[in-house]
Structures are given as C-alpha cells and as structure tokens.
Amino acid sequence: MFPDHERVISALTADGDDLDRLVANLTPEQWALATPAEGWTVAHQIAHLAATFHLAGTAASDPEGFAAMAATLTPDFNANVDGALQRFLDSSPATMLGRWHAVRAAAEKALAAAPPDQPVPWLVRPLPPGVLAAAGMMELFGHGQDIADALGVHRTHTDRIRILVAFAVRVWDFGYLARDLTPPDVELGFDLTAPSGTQWQFGPADAAQRITGPAVDLCLLATRRRHRADLALTATGPDAERWLDLAQAYRGPAGTGRQPGQFDHLKAATS
Numbered sequence: 001m002f003p004d005h006e007r008v009i010s011a012l013t014a015d016g017d018d019l020d021r022l023v024a025n026l027t028p029e030q031w032a033l034a035t036p037a038e039g040w041t042v043a044h045q046i047a048h049l050a051a052t053f054h055l056a057g058t059a060a061s062d063p064e065g066f067a068a069m070a071a072t073l074t075p076d077f078n079a080n081v082d083g084a085l086q087r088f089l090d091s092s093p094a095t096m097l098g099r100w101h102a103v104r105a106a107a108e109k110a111l112a113a114a115p116p117d118q119p120v121p122w123l124v125r126p127l128p129p130g131v132l133a134a135a136g137m138m139e140l141f142g143h144g145q146d147i148a149d150a151l152g153v154h155r156t157h158t159d160r161i162r163i164l165v166a167f168a169v170r171v172w173d174f175g176y177l178a179r180d181l182t183p184p185d186v187e188l189g190f191d192l193t194a195p196s197g198t199q200w201q202f203g204p205a206d207a208a209q210r211i212t213g214p215a216v217d218l219c220l221l222a223t224r225r226r227h228r229a230d231l232a233l234t235a236t237g238p239d240a241e242r243w244l245d246l247a248q249a250y251r252g253p254a255g256t257g258r259q260p261g262q263f264d265h266l267k268a269a270t271s
Helices: 006-022 040-063 063-071 077-086 093-113 129-151 161-170 174-178 215-222 239-247 265-271
Strands: 190-193 199-202 210-214 235-236
Touching: 006 040, 006 093, 006 129, 006 161, 040 063, 040 077, 040 093, 093 129, 129 161, 129 174, 129 215, 161 190, 161 199, 161 215, 174 239, 190 215, 210 215, 210 239, 235 239
Parallel strands: 190 210
Antiparallel strands: 190 199, 210 235
16 A cells, blocks of 8 residues: 555655755855766756656646646657756756745645545646655655765665655556566565665565565665666566566656666765
8 A cells, every 4th residue: 555645745845855955055066066867967956856846736736737838748758858957957056946945845735735535637647646746755866866976975764765665666667668568467576674674565475576675775776876786686586587677666768777886986985
C-alpha cells in the first residue's frame, strides 16, 4: 500500500527543506559549478526543479491551466525540459532561490489541498496527488544528488526515503517502457535496509525473484545517479538481475546514467 497523503506531503516538504539548506549559502561561483548531468550547472538543477514543481502545482490547483501548458509540449522530451527550465534561470542566485521557494511553496500547498482520492492531471495519465508528491520527492532526491556531487557534499538520509522506495517499486516498469521493452510478467520482491537499520519489505513476500540491499542504494539506482556496480544491491533471479540494469523512477529517455567508479573521489574524501 502506498503511504497516506498527509505523510507524503510532510516528507516532500522536509526533503525540500533539506535541499534548501544545501544551496542556501552558495557563492555565485558554486552556482556555476558543473554537475554530473552533462551541460547542467547547479543553477540548471534548481531551475529544473522549479519548472517541475511549477507544473505539479498547476496540475493540482488549476487543471485547465495545466492542460494549456501541456498543449505547448512537443514530442522532443529533452527540448521540453530545457525550454521549461529557461524561465527560471537567472544570473542572480537570490532571484533563482526566490523563484524556487515560491513555486515550491505553491506546489506543496496545492498538493496538500487536493482530495487524496481524486487524481490530478499529469503528463502521461492522471495521478493521485500523493503519488505526484512522491514523484516530486524523486526529483528532489535525484537533482539534489547532482548538486551534492558537484559540491563534493555527502548527504545523510532519513527513513523518509521509504516513500521514494515505494514510488520506485510502484513504477518498476518505467525502465522497460523508456526503452520500448515489454516488462516481464513477474512480480519482484524487495528486501531493503533503511537508513535507521530497519528492514523493509516491498512486493510479494514469497516472490522468487528479489532485490536486496540498502534502501538509499535502490533510490540512487532508480534515479540513475549511481551505476549499479557502485551500489550494494544484489539480485536473485534473471528478471531481477536485468532490472538492476534498467531501473528508473521517471518517464522519458533513460539518459546515459553514471559510470562505474565515477564518484570514487568523493568516497575517498569522506572516508
């Protein structure tokens, strides 16, 4: 069962607060740092988050306005992403932060006010507002990781990440769909260790094919911020093994992902 609406909104807000603390006191030079996403600086990452939260907030508060925005999109996914973030880019960090704070607050308010059992419009199909909020958490996790990597910062996660795990499990087939592959007719089980050390189980308890390892590593895999070779995840069964190569918790092109050992220098710096 997916976490309840109020809990997801609370976690989304807390994750947003964590990101804000990460970027609150950056210098202009740090805003211009390159991140692991090719061609994107720290500023691009915040602008993308602002654009995404603006879209989500509009979907939850103004369905007609959202439909008008969606109608302007083209079949070129990457062009849509780049075009959306441009309106939030600015040479002034203070201006960018102000725009981000405004759209973030509006999205949180709109998603919190939306009836939990009434789907809101979204890009592929309508989603319950709690699921859309969890997708926002996924965005914060992935793009926040890019920013942390650019800054050389190690992030500490809490058991709020359970909501992101539940979302990744819910959309387990996205990696296949992004590559025009047919998902296998199988249900995977997940045995994961929370940041607190608690053991979590997702999927059928008797599933023969399973993924085991740290919950944070699963989220790093599903957001494609780390290569599976650098994560402590193991698979039992051929479909589970294949899933570790395909996992992604977002629609659209998979992208190049990250390379094995790409962040070994950060491990050395924090060990």
